[in-house]
Amino acid sequence: MVFYFKARPEVGDYTIFMGIDKHENEDLIKYGFPEDIWFHVDKMSSAHVYVRLNKGQAIDNISEGLLEDCAQLVKANSIQGNKVNNVDVVYTPWYNLKKTASMDVGQVGFHNSKMVRTVRVEKRINEIVNRLNKTKVERKPDLKAEREAVNAAERAEKKLLMRDKVKTA
Incomplete structure (x- = not known):
């Protein structure tokens, strides 16, 4: 199962999502989209939270409000991170996540550590977490089928485009 949340309206129409457990996180890692940005509390156990950006949008285009929503959600869904102040949340594009056979379920590394960003979350802001939780929807998506459909469309x-190129040549 995957939990879906709606970001604050003023930042645009963004869906934030996370797996219900480490096994679901494996599928999210495996069948992600290039537009997905992954969030996790640094050096602590936490949920894997994602936001899917619009096509052509990059990690540098994430607004402060959207970044805060994602960071607050990942902090709130970390047993350790939710209990302490001043936690770091790391985030990176999905395609930068590295998974090897020797890693535990739900564990990831990075292909390029220079692509990993960090944001400091001083404290949990209940108004943000409560607003997000009010939009929470639980679904059982077929992540593999979704990814295959996008691949087929691409x-x-x-x-x-190639046909058009040949016709005009």
Whole structure:
């Protein structure tokens, strides 16, 4: 199961999501999208939280409000991180996540540590966490099928572009 949350309206129409457990996180890692940004409390156990950006949007385009929503949600869903102040939340594009066979379920590393960003969360802001929790929806998506559908659509688009290129040549 995956939990879905709506970000604050003033930042745009963004969905924030997280797996219900470490096994669901494995599927989120495996079937992510290039537009997904992954969040986790640094050096502590926590939920894996993602936000899917719009096509063409990069990690540098995340607004302060959207970043705060994601960081507060990941802090609130960390047993250790929720109990202490001044925690660091790391975030990086999904495609920078590295998974090897020797890693435990739910554990990840990074291909390029220079692509990892950090934001400090001084304290839990209940108004933000409560607002997000009011939008929480639980679903059982077929993550593999969603990813395959996007891949097929991208292949079809490239095929059309190539046909058009051949016709105009």
